Amino acid sequence: MPNTSARLLALLSLLQARRDWPGALLAERLDVSPRTVRRDVDRLRELGYPIAAFKGPDGGYRLDAGADLPPLLFDDEQAVALAVALQLAAASGAGIEEAAERALATVRQVMPVRLRHRVDTLRFTVVGRPTVRPEPRADGGVLLTLGAAVRDREVLRFDYAAAAPPDAGRGSGDRPPRRAEPHHLVTWGGRWYLVAWDLDRGDWRTFRADRVTPRVPNGPRFTPRALPGGDVAAFVTARFRGAGVAGGTGDAAGADASGPGGWPCRGEVILGLPAAEVSRFTRDGVVEALGPDRCRLVLGSWSWAGLAAAVGAYDAEVEVVGPPELRAAFARLARRYADAAAPDGS
Template sequence: MQKTSARLLALLSLLQSRRDWPGALLAERLDVSPRTVRRDVDRLRELGYPIVTFKGPDGGYRLGAGAQLPPLLFDDEQAVAVAVALQLATAAGAGIEEAAARALTTVRQVMPSRLRRRIDTVRVTAVGRPTDRPAPAVDTGVLMAVSTAVHDHEVLRFGYRSSEEEEVPRRVEPHHLVTWGGRWYLVAWDLDRDDWRTFRADRITPRTPNGPRFTPRELPGGDVAAFVAARFRGAPDPSPTSGADWPCRGEVILDLPADVVSRYTREGLAEALGPDRCRLVLGSWSWPGLAAALGRFDADIEVVGPPELKAAFAHLAERFSRAAAS
């Protein structure tokens, strides 16, 4: 980006951050002369931004409202944020899906080719509606690295952290970047485990360079939304259309590998915490029923929550003890 263009972007960002800006303060923040500020303000006006001059001891500028949308100035992170936000809006369920798609097309047309490339690279599939639960933040650089590998069909190498912060090297053929219940996931073919896996994006640390290009495999069922919904059924997603609206839902840690647990449960989400441990989120129609379903795994169980699930285990333990005594 040229120096003048970068300065215009910085000036516009400052004008958007507060109502009134004294000219001298703008010059100080931009490290230029007041004359340069006046010249840059004139350039922004030529682009269509309604900048008003106010007089007084601290005379300066303010950004007006009500003008037609002019050509936009975005930095890389803002361009990615706009693309992601508009793509996620297509699954908002608020009747704005078509408008969001048209808005993304409009925004793309007024961006330089370099940023259009970034927007075209970011492809997000929203599975289920957003939730109000807190979600871990994902670095924009991680989203771009994963999206680029998906777009270019290149093997992705990364470190993957468990809940104990132990990072394990992984090699995958990345296929889709998705959101589920407010969290970001990568759907990929795991080259070392020879199976489909889902990875939380906030636990991914990309390694460079990427591996060789690959021919994408066909996802089971052919539809990423159906695939993710089937894998995550029972995970926290309050959408009434998700097929996972269980009245009782709990979370445990099992002393078993995630791939072993996944073979015997189609309704839960098993997340690897290490080579021989996994976190499992499962739903059922009752707390005793959920405890019994989890008890079928021949492994030690640590209840993460909620308290009702722990109480159900205690209740079943007493019942089973009486049955064994009789």
């Protein structure tokens, strides 16, 4: 039998997993007697958990709605690591995406407000799949600073060691800082990048986060510009597959961001499926969660008919966002499929 503390945590976890728990089933799951369950429930009540008992043939217990759990004890570095790990897991394609999203939501609810705020700051987009573990790695504090600047829409002032050893020129103060309007934080191939409008060069750039040293304070607030193509993942994919990042300097510019993977036909739809399920079967496309059972999919193909057919393979309700060519392709396929399904070709 586990010790009392471990058993109480197990009991609390079970009570959160479903609304009603018959006492006999709780005893079976915990491998204890019903009397021990009653004593443990009383202990949890003494600790402030509102556990109600219900009568009947299968009388048992439920954890009342709105129950407050004790704050989890994470320091700032652990909070950053947790947010990054769970968001990466949600885009891993390893079949644990939905569980990772639920875990992040659950842990976030029980974090102290200060750490919850820091976790919410660190939102990013995963573009491509990590292939190697890069060195040097981005600093967690820097990622938080970049994420906060993106969220608050504040001009970022920073030193940047482009195409140089990681510590070269950092914090030297012997040159003016770079100034940029941060748009989005992304990962590509295991590295972290900031997509931003470079105020000094008047163009969009991607900066490697491990080469960024932020200066304080940030600059003034700004009104976000429209990213070319309107989709950050498609923009980054196009830039990293173009000539602007040869050698991997991380300060990329110049490539066209017409669509995922450079496909000539690119469309956007809303699917009636969870993002975690769609992302498992999407390679060059971009998937964005819109709710527990809806997601946005941006996908490319060689033809509009091929794109419509690829979307149809997800076997879900589809809402076409655009462009009109994709909507027309769905209509053509619908007529063809209806003709094919008619008996005797009627």
